[in-house]
Amino acid sequence: MTRKIDIFDTTLRDGEQSPGCSMNSQEKSVVARELVRMGVDVIEAGFPVSSPSDFRAVSEIGSIVGDGAIVAAFSRAIEADIDCAAEALKTAARPRIVTGIGVSPTHMSDKLHMSEDEVVECASRAVAHAKALVDDVEFYAEDAGRADPQFLLRVVQAAVDAGATVIDIPDTTGYCLPDEYGALIKLVADNVRGIEDVKIAVHAHNDLGLATALALAGVRNGATQIECTINGLGERAGNTALEEVVMAIRMHGDELDAYTDIVTPELTRASRLVSRITGMSVQANKAIVGANAFAHSSGIHQDGVLKSRSTYEIIDPAEVGAAGSDIILSARSGHAALRHRLQELGYSFADEDFEGVYERFLEIADQKKEVYDEDLESIVQEMQREVAAVYTLNALQIQCGDPLVPTAVATITDEDGNRTVVSATGTGPVDAAYTAIDKVVGIESDLQEFAVKAITRGIDAIGEVTVRITASDGRVYNGRGSDNDIIVSSAKAYINAINRMIQASRARS
Ligand code: MN
Numbered sequence: 001m002t003r004k005i006d007i008f009d010t011t012l013r014d015g016e017q018s019p020g021c022s023m024n025s026q027e028k029s030v031v032a033r034e035l036v037r038m039g040v041d042v043i044e045a046g047f048p049v050s051s052p053s054d055f056r057a058v059s060e061i062g063s064i065v066g067d068g069a070i071v072a073a074f075s076r077a078i079e080a081d082i083d084c085a086a087e088a089l090k091t092a093a094r095p096r097i098v099t100g101i102g103v104s105p106t107h108m109s110d111k112l113h114m115s116e117d118e119v120v121e122c123a124s125r126a127v128a129h130a131k132a133l134v135d136d137v138e139f140y141a142e143d144a145g146r147a148d149p150q151f152l153l154r155v156v157q158a159a160v161d162a163g164a165t166v167i168d169i170p171d172t173t174g175y176c177l178p179d180e181y182g183a184l185i186k187l188v189a190d191n192v193r194g195i196e197d198v199k200i201a202v203h204a205h206n207d208l209g210l211a212t213a214l215a216l217a218g219v220r221n222g223a224t225q226i227e228c229t230i231n232g233l234g235e236r237a238g239n240t241a242l243e244e245v246v247m248a249i250r251m252h253g254d255e256l257d258a259y260t261d262i263v264t265p266e267l268t269r270a271s272r273l274v275s276r277i278t279g280m281s282v283q284a285n286k287a288i289v290g291a292n293a294f295a296h297s298s299g300i301h302q303d304g305v306l307k308s309r310s311t312y313e314i315i316d317p318a319e320v321g322a323a324g325s326d327i328i329l330s331a332r333s334g335h336a337a338l339r340h341r342l343q344e345l346g347y348s349f350a351d352e353d354f355e356g357v358y359e360r361f362l363e364i365a366d367q368k369k370e371v372y373d374e375d376l377e378s379i380v381q382e383m384q385r386e387v388a389a390v391y392t393l394n395a396l397q398i399q400c401g402d403p404l405v406p407t408a409v410a411t412i413t414d415e416d417g418n419r420t421v422v423s424a425t426g427t428g429p430v431d432a433a434y435t436a437i438d439k440v441v442g443i444e445s446d447l448q449e450f451a452v453k454a455i456t457r458g459i460d461a462i463g464e465v466t467v468r469i470t471a472s473d474g475r476v477y478n479g480r481g482s483d484n485d486i487i488v489s490s491a492k493a494y495i496n497a498i499n500r501m502i503q504a505s506r507a508r509s
Helices: 011-015 025-038 052-068 079-091 105-112 116-131 149-161 178-191 211-220 242-251 264-278 299-307 335-344 351-368 373-387 429-441 486-508
Strands: 006-009 042-046 070-074 095-102 136-142 166-171 199-204 225-228 391-399 407-414 419-425 445-454 463-471 476-483
Touching (some): 006 199, 006 242, 011 264, 025 042, 025 052, 025 264, 052 070, 052 079, 070 079, 079 095, 079 116, 095 105, 095 116, 105 116, 116 136, 116 149, 136 149, 136 199, 149 166, 149 178, 166 178, 166 225, 178 199, 178 211, 199 211, 211 225, 211 242, 225 242, 242 264, 264 373, 335 373, 351 373, 373 476, 391 486, 407 429, 429 486, 445 486, 463 486
Parallel strands (some): 006 042, 006 225, 042 070, 070 095, 095 136, 136 166, 166 199
Antiparallel strands (some): 407 419, 445 463, 463 476
């Protein structure tokens, strides 16, 4: 294994583009810290020209990451985009500008209305412009998977000649078959002058469920950078999943002549973190990080695994951080024990913030005796959610049963500190609570999805509710809330989604 494969994480750019997954800059910073802990080589932090909040996020991540990773900013092959990316990257110790243009017939004629010559000229100018601003410039040939291979070579040659340090050959639409895509990477590796000094990157989408296979085919044929996202988040069916390619390379390093520097025991935590922050659940049978990824239910399999794990398990759960921990805190655990455990989980707090975490911890410990790591993560993330809240639920009182009329009394504070007490009736307790919240917020939205799940073990587990709402403009927002009481979780989740909706519309204006 001699080839180091760079892991380029685009959860904060391509991943964030998927419906309902937008994150505010504070949430992006939390994800960026986890990406650094995990050892990714490049963090694509956003698309600065797209909105003031994206610009801010890129620049904040630049200062948080330091020299822990390269921080990349996305742009189109437009000078204003590139200038804006460079400006946002001023805080980064190792900045990279990512720029590029569509190279497939449909992108050139239907989207760009440009001839082949114009596209080559534009690519070359964009790379040269970026190169004048930073040393590290990545050029992407958008929709390369459906491009004429000979024309692709021409564009890539122009980008390399103009000084690109990385060439990304994306299958933007997830259209290719793996061997076809591998051949395209090989064509570039074998036919572009000067390519030996340039990194070739693969970027695939999962429209045919092939995103991981495409990335690996690329690696086999000369690519040394994989662009991917946590949980495979991303446009449409998503991007290549980071955890999948990393573990595939780990299992087959010799055949692929490849390794990565990813700290694999972080994979499960990173997955949970991104899932909680975006409100996008991970399917139970998802490879590597799904809840069932290491569960055995058939009798034959259980028997085999009990005799020897390797009979039906290719990965030791501990290798990806899924083994769970035996450390259980209780109400008797003091400040030091809690702080220590949180640090081990990767969270550190200033003293004034820690007090709030400790108080919430005591409440949970009083209610459920044993507090697991998952509970702690839920407490921390709940608190991180609250900081950016427009509306906060202070209290919720519910009356329901048979034959009562379900009634909710909610106390809600807005960001200016105005406290409102409202009551409402509904068809059930959740409906009553949501109607009460609607009365305060006064914004139209449609509830699309509502799901309850127990985070930890036992009947006293914390219940987590995920909701999906659609705003009047058709945009989708996810929200999450957790509490011992699932009606309270439901109300928190709904308010969380509404807060996201309001923040996103402010960020756009
Ligand atoms: Mn993409």
